[in-house]
Amino acid sequence: METTWTHRIRAAGLRVTRPRLAVLEVLAAHPHADADALVTGARIQHPTLSPQTVYGVLEAFVATGLARRIEPAGAPALFELRVGDNHHHLVCRSCGLVADVDCVVHAAPCLNPADPAGFVVDEAEVVFWGLCRACQQEQQPQSVQIDEHDIRGGAIA
């Protein structure tokens, strides 16, 4: 398993280091983790890891195309390894859970503005907002407070 990560890191032109392997492994297990969750998760394998190091690792991953950074409005940035297939995201307004949605058109931009106002568009970012299954159930029975199960997008269960 780890060999795969090693190869992918090296293929991206990066040196293979312990922090990078740790972050990559956590990211693989938690496909929409935020920086904080990645620090926590990666510390299981590398306890002395600092947040700044993780930011550095992520920056390198994003720059080389190993990872992608997504920033849902009003929440810390999330990172995912699914890159290059131009998919989109579903975000729960209540708990922040993020799910992937395949794009019907697999090439970017997958849709075009009617009047691009002179812009040359290279990407259409689509975020669907709504309620995930769990939050729908919580809100129907007897309108429970929403903060009860504060999973948020990035947290590691």
Place this chain on the structure above:
Amino acid sequence: METTWTHRIRAAGLRVTRPRLAVLEVLAAHPHADADALVTGARIQHPTLSPQTVYGVLEAFVATGLARRIEPAGAPALFELRVGDNHHHLVCRSCGLVADVDCVVHAAPCLNPADPAGFVVDEAEVVFWGLCRACQQEQQPQSVQIDEHDIRGGAIA
């Protein structure tokens, strides 16, 4: 002119105050301004205005549907008065300029995910990323540095 704003504020169930009128007027003149730009702009009419007051004004506007808050990834939040017509945005990767794009389907959500994964979707947020006309011209001649004309989304020219 001001009478119009007065009416709109009151119609929203809010008291008509000087900070609110000032912010509303700046927002009308600069349709995609960030909080900082609004403070600067509104101070022309009301020099003692503090950032916190503007945040409060904007919160009230957004809560009552007078204004809408948009948060392009990696930039401070922008505010606009165009609400309720479910339009989308074009953002320039280089200078941050934001332009409106009409939505072909005028009701939210204007498109549906192929597999909503159990989510009940109420909005599809679409952001088109690309280069605005000015930045295209700047990058072709002799690949000029991009920070030259740092208009950014919210700044007031």
Place this chain on the structure above:
DNA sequence: TCCTTGTCTTGACTAGTTCAAAACAACGGG
């Protein structure tokens, strides 16, 4: 004009992220 209540002001504070410099370690060459 007075009173109530919503709004503004002031100030401190937080989360998320970035910057800079020095210590360190990966890995290609000898």
Place this chain on the structure above:
DNA sequence: CCCGTTGTTTTGAACTAGTCAAGACAAGGA
């Protein structure tokens, strides 16, 4: 297999956008 170069990590501080709380203030109905 060790060494040196160079990219990475570490450490620590700083920064920005935005939030919170409490008292002063003013809008607008009586």
